[in-house]
Amino acid sequence: MGYDHLEIEKKWQRYWQQNKTFKATAKPGQKKYYALDMFPYPSGQGLHVGHPEGYTATDAMARFKRMQGYNVLHPMGFDAFGLPAEQYALKTGHNPKGFTNQNIDHFRDQIQSLGFSYDWDREVNTTDPKYYKWTQWIFEQLYKKGLAYEDEIMVNWAPDFMGGTVVANEEVIDGKTERGGYPVYRVPMRQWVLKITAYADRLIDDLDLVDWPESVKEMQRNWIGRSVGAAVYFKVAGQEDKQIEVFTTRCDTLFGASYVTLAPELDLVDEITTPEQKAAVKAYQEAASRRSDLERTDLNKDKTGVFTGAYAINPVNGAKLPIWISDYVLASYGTGAVMAVPAHDERDWEFAKKFDLPIKRVLVGGDLIEGAYTGDGEHVNSAFLDGLTIEAAKTKMLEWLEANGAGQKKVNYRLRDWIFSRQRYWGEPIPVIHWDDGTTSLVPEDELPLTLPDTDDIKPSGTGESPLANIEEWVNVYDENGRHGLRDTNTMPQWAGSSWYWLRYTDPTNEQAFASKEALEYWSPVDLYVGGAEHAVLHLLYARFWHKFLYDLGVVPTPEPFMKLVNQGMILGSNHEKMSKSKGNVVNPDDIVAEYGADTLRLYEMFMGPLEESVPWDEKGLHGANKWVHRVWRLLIDENNHLRDRVSTINDGKLDKVYHQTVKKVTADYERLHFNTAISQLMVFVNEAYKVDDLPVEYMEGLVKMISPLMPHVAEELWQKLGHEETITYQAWPTYDESKLVEANVEMIVQVNGKVRAKLKMPKDADQATAEQMALADEHVQKFTTGKEIKKVIVIPNRIVNIVVK
RNA sequence: GCGGAUAUGGCGGAAUUGGCAGACGCGCUAGAUUUAGAUUCUAGUGUCCUUGUGACGUGAAGGUUCGAAUCCUUUUAUCCGCACCA
Numbered sequence: 001m002g003y004d005h006l007e008i009e010k011k012w013q014r015y016w017q018q019n020k021t022f023k024a025t026a027k028p029g030q031k032k033y034y035a036l037d038m039f040p041y042p043s044g045q046g047l048h049v050g051h052p053e054g055y056t057a058t059d060a061m062a063r064f065k066r067m068q069g070y071n072v073l074h075p076m077g078f079d080a081f082g083l084p085a086e087q088y089a090l091k092t093g094h095n096p097k098g099f100t101n102q103n104i105d106h107f108r109d110q111i112q113s114l115g116f117s118y119d120w121d122r123e124v125n126t127t128d129p130k131y132y133k134w135t136q137w138i139f140e141q142l143y144k145k146g147l148a149y150e151d152e153i154m155v156n157w158a159p160d161f162m163g164g165t166v167v168a169n170e171e172v173i174d175g176k177t178e179r180g181g182y183p184v185y186r187v188p189m190r191q192w193v194l195k196i197t198a199y200a201d202r203l204i205d206d207l208d209l210v211d212w213p214e215s216v217k218e219m220q221r222n223w224i225g226r227s228v229g230a231a232v233y234f235k236v237a238g239q240e241d242k243q244i245e246v247f248t249t250r251c252d253t254l255f256g257a258s259y260v261t262l263a264p265e266l267d268l269v270d271e272i273t274t275p276e277q278k279a280a281v282k283a284y285q286e287a288a289s290r291r292s293d294l295e296r297t298d299l300n301k302d303k304t305g306v307f308t309g310a311y312a313i314n315p316v317n318g319a320k321l322p323i324w325i326s327d328y329v330l331a332s333y334g335t336g337a338v339m340a341v342p343a344h345d346e347r348d349w350e351f352a353k354k355f356d357l358p359i360k361r362v363l364v365g366g367d368l369i370e371g372a373y374t375g376d377g378e379h380v381n382s383a384f385l386d387g388l389t390i391e392a393a394k395t396k397m398l399e400w401l402e403a404n405g406a407g408q409k410k411v412n413y414r415l416r417d418w419i420f421s422r423q424r425y426w427g428e429p430i431p432v433i434h435w436d437d438g439t440t441s442l443v444p445e446d447e448l449p450l451t452l453p454d455t456d457d458i459k460p461s462g463t464g465e466s467p468l469a470n471i472e473e474w475v476n477v478y479d480e481n482g483r484h485g486l487r488d489t490n491t492m493p494q495w496a497g498s499s500w501y502w503l504r505y506t507d508p509t510n511e512q513a514f515a516s517k518e519a520l521e522y523w524s525p526v527d528l529y530v531g532g533a534e535h536a537v538l539h540l541l542y543a544r545f546w547h548k549f550l551y552d553l554g555v556v557p558t559p560e561p562f563m564k565l566v567n568q569g570m571i572l573g574s575n576h577e578k579m580s581k582s583k584g585n586v587v588n589p590d591d592i593v594a595e596y597g598a599d600t601l602r603l604y605e606m607f608m609g610p611l612e613e614s615v616p617w618d619e620k621g622l623h624g625a626n627k628w629v630h631r632v633w634r635l636l637i638d639e640n641n642h643l644r645d646r647v648s649t650i651n652d653g654k655l656d657k658v659y660h661q662t663v664k665k666v667t668a669d670y671e672r673l674h675f676n677t678a679i680s681q682l683m684v685f686v687n688e689a690y691k692v693d694d695l696p697v698e699y700m701e702g703l704v705k706m707i708s709p710l711m712p713h714v715a716e717e718l719w720q721k722l723g724h725e726e727t728i729t730y731q732a733w734p735t736y737d738e739s740k741l742v743e744a745n746v747e748m749i750v751q752v753n754g755k756v757r758a759k760l761k762m763p764k765d766a767d768q769a770t771a772e773q774m775a776l777a778d779e780h781v782q783k784f785t786t787g788k789e790i791k792k793v794i795v796i797p798n799r800i801v802n803i804v805v806k
Numbered sequence: 807g808c809g810g811a812u813a814u815g816g817c818g819g820a821a822u823u824g825g826c827a828g829a830c831g832c833g834c835u836a837g838a839u840u841u842a843g844a845u846u847c848u849a850g851u852g853u854c855c856u857u858g859u860g861a862c863g864u865g866a867a868g869g870u871u872c873g874a875a876u877c878c879u880u881u882u883a884u885c886c887g888c889a890c891c892a
Contacts, residue, residue, distance in 0.1 A: 328890045338892045680830035754873045804872050
C-alpha cells in the first residue's frame with residue numbers, strides 16, 4: 001500500500017483545524033512575518049488553478065518562516081461586494097447576500113482542501129457589516145478632512161448597464177463597459193469623489209521605499225503622470241481683463257510660440273470668439289462634443305481646428321498670437337490651453353502645417369521642413385535665452401516669468417480624483433444624509449455601520465440612482481426635531497473594501513477600532529504581498545492612498561502598506577492561451593486535488609517555472625510532480641507502510657556534501673521565492689539518496705522539513721512516521737555546515753584560447769604557478785599548445801586555467 | 807508612436823559575480839521487472855559530421871574581453887502598460 005493522498009490530506013487538514021495549528025497571536029519580542037495574498041472575489045465559478053499559484057507561494061513562505069522562528073500572520077478573506085452578485089439579484093429577485101455567502105462557503109472549502117496554513121479565525125468579508133462599518137468610518141474621516149466631496153462632473157454613464165450606472169474611467173474600454181460591453185456616454189452628474197490627487201507626489205516619491213517590480217512602479221508613475229513645467233499667462237488682445245493660463249513643460253521655447261490653442265469645451269472660448277467666427281466655432285464645438293474619446297485619439301490622425309478670431313499677447317515679447325480651438329487639446333489635462341511652438345513640438349508642427357501658421361525656430365538643430373525639432377541645442381531668436389541649452393533656458397525663463405508676473409513654476413498630474421460613488425445596491429452605503437434644508441451630514445460614528453436594507457426587492461430605479469432609492473423606509477430619515485432628509489443612495493465601488501483589508505486582519509474582531517494600535521504596530525507592514533499583475537495600478541494605488549491617509553491620521557504606523565510585492569504569472573491553458581470557458585482549456589483544481597492530491601498540485605505549480613512568469617498547464621508535468629511525491633514517500637516508507645530499515649543513525653558520509661549543498665540552496669531559493677530551482681535541488685538530493693545504502697535519519701528529517709512548505713500533508717505524515725508526535729509546523733529549519741561543502745581536490749577547467757580542453761583534479765587553492773604547470777603538463781592540452789607560442793596564462797583559483805596561444 | 811518585459815534542446819525551464827551552456831522535470835529511445843498495461847528500475851537523449859582528444863550552438867548582426875546566454879551597439883519577434891498629457 002503506497003501513499004494515499006485522499007486519506008492523508010484529509011487527516012492533516014482535520015488535525016490543523018482541530019489544533020488551530022496556524023493561529024497567530026501577537027507576541028511582542030518575537031520577530032514577525034506577514035505573508036499576504038490578494039483576497040479573491042468569490043465568484044460563482046469557484047476557484048481557478050490560477051488562484052493556488054500565488055496562494056501556494058505565500059503559504060510556502062509562511063511555513064518556511066515559521067520554521068525559521070518567525071511569528072507568522074497568514075490570513076485569508078473575501079472581497080465579496082461586486083457586480084455578478086448584483087446582476088444575479090436583479091435577475092432572480094433575491095438578495096445578493098445569500099448567494100454571496102454560499103459562494104464564500106464554497107471558496108473556503110476549496111481553499112482549505114489545498115492545505116494552506118491560514119489562520120481562519122482572522123477571515124474577513126467586505127460585505128459583513130462588522131467589516132464595512134470601518135470602511136464607512138474611513139470614508140467619514142476622509143470627508144472630515146475634505147478629501148471626500150461631491151462634485152458635478154463628467155462621468156461615464158452607461159444607461160443600459162445594470163439599469164443605468166456610472167462606471168469609472170478604468171472600467172471603460174474602447175468606449176464600452178469593461179463588463180458587458182455596454183455603450184458609455186459622457187454626461188455631467190453629481191458624484192462622490194475622493195481627492196487622491198492630494199497624495200500624488202507622495203504616491204510617486206514613496207515608491208522608492210518599497211521592494212516592488214520595476215514595471216509596477218513605472219506603471220504607477222505613468223498613471224500619476226507628474227510633469228513639472230510652468231504656467232504662463234497670456235492676455236487676450238483688446239480684452240485685457242481676460243487671461244489665458246497655459247501649462248507648458250517647455251517654457252524655454254516661449255519666443256517660438258506662434259499661436260495659442262484652447263480645448264473646444266472651455267467656457268472662455270465663447271467669451272473671446274469674434275462675431276464673424278461664432279458660427280464656425282459653434283459648429284466645431286458641436287462636432288467635437290459628439291466625438292467619443294476613441295475618435296479623438298486612436299482614429300484621428302488628422303488635426304482639425306477653428307480660428308476664434310481673437311488674439312493673445314505673448315508676455316515675453318508682446319507678439320499677437322491667433323487663438324485657435326482644437327480637440328487635440330484636452331480640457332481635462334492641465335488648463336485646457338496650450339501655447340503652440342510648432343518648431344519644437346510635433347503636434348503643434350502638424351497643426352501649423354495644416355493651417356499654414358508660422359513656424360519659428362528658437363533652437364538650433366533638425367530640419368523644420370521635415371518636422372519639429374524636439375532635441376536639445378542652443379537657443380536662438382530668444383533674446384536673453386540665446387546660446388543657452390534647454391535646462392538653463394528653462395531656469396532663466398522661469399525667473400523672468402516670475403519677476404514679471406507672467407507665469408510661475410507649476411506641476412501637473414495626469415491622475416484625476418477618484419470617482420467613488422456607484423449607483424448600485426450591492427456595495428457599502430455612503431453614510432451621508434441630505435436634509436431638506438439643503439444641508440448634508442454624516443451618519444454619526446456611533447450609528448455605524450449604516451447597513452444595507454435587507455430586501456429582495458432590488459430593481460433599477462430608472463433615474464440613474466441606485467436600487468436603494470426605491471426603498472422608502474430606508475431612504476427617508478427624520479432627526480430628533482422631525483426634520484426630514486434623504487439618505488445618499490450611492491454605494492462605494494468594489495475597490496473600497498480592498499483598500500484597507502490587510503489592516504483588519506491584524507485585529508479582525510475589534511469593535512472599538514478598525515484594529516488596535518498594538519496589533520498594527522506589531523504586524524505592520526505586510527512583508528510579502530502576492531497577487532496578479534492586473535492590480536498593478538488601481539487596487540495598489542487606492543490601497544496606498546488610503547494607507548497614507550490613515551498614516552497621516554496617526555492610526556497606522558508605516559507610510560507604505562506592502563514592503564515586497566510579487567506578481568505571479570498567469571497559468572495558461574495547455575495550448576499556451578489564456579484559460580477561458582469558451583476555449584475549453586480551463587482546469588479545475590478540485591479535479592486535480594481529487595485525482596493527485598493537494599501536495600501534487602502545490603508542488604507542480606511551484607515547479608512549473610518562475611513565479612512571475614506565465615506558463616502553460618501541462619498534464620504530463622503534473623503527473624511527473626505526482627511521481628516525485630510518491631518517490632519521496634517510497635524513499636522512506638516500505639510496502640508495509642513502515643519506515644525503511646535503511647533509515648538509521650548510521651552515516652557513511654556519502655550524502656554529506658549533497659545534503660549540505662541542498663540545505664544551503666533550498667534555504668536561499670525559498671528566501672527569494674525561487675521555488676522551481678529549490679525543488680530541482682531537492683530532486684537531486686533524493687536521486688542521490690536512492691543510490692546509497694544508509695540513509696542517516698538526520699538528513700531524512702532535514703529532507704522532510706525542507707519539503708514541508710510545499711507538500712505539507714505528506715511532510716506531516718512522514719514526520720510522524722519518523723517518530724514525532726508534534727506537527728512539523730514549528731520544527732527548526734535545517735542548517736548546513738559550510739565546511740562539508742569543500743573538498744581537498746577541486747576540478748579545474750583548462751581552456752586553450754577559451755575552449756575547454758581538459759578537466760583536471762587539483763589541490764584546493766593551488767597557487768597560480770602550480771595550476772599553470774599542471775595544465776601545461778596535461779597530455780591532451782599539449783596537443784593544442786605544442787608548436788605554438790604561449791602568450792599568456794590566466795588562472796582563476798579553483799575554477800579555470802585559460803592558456804592563450806598563437 | 808512612447809515606456810517596460812521577454813527570447814536558451816521536441817516541451818517547461820537552469821546557469822547567484824563575465825568562467826564547463828542545457829541542472830531538474832516532461833517527452834522520446836533502448837533494456838530490466840511484469841501474463842499484459844500502469845508502476846518501478848537502469849542507460850541514453852542540443853545540432854552536425856569524417857563518431858573525435860571533433861566542429862557548431864543561447865532570436866539576428868556587429869563589438870568589448872584571455873573568456874559572453876550574461877556587458878555594449880544595432881535589429882527582429884512576442885507579451886504587457888500608456889497613448890494628441892502640452
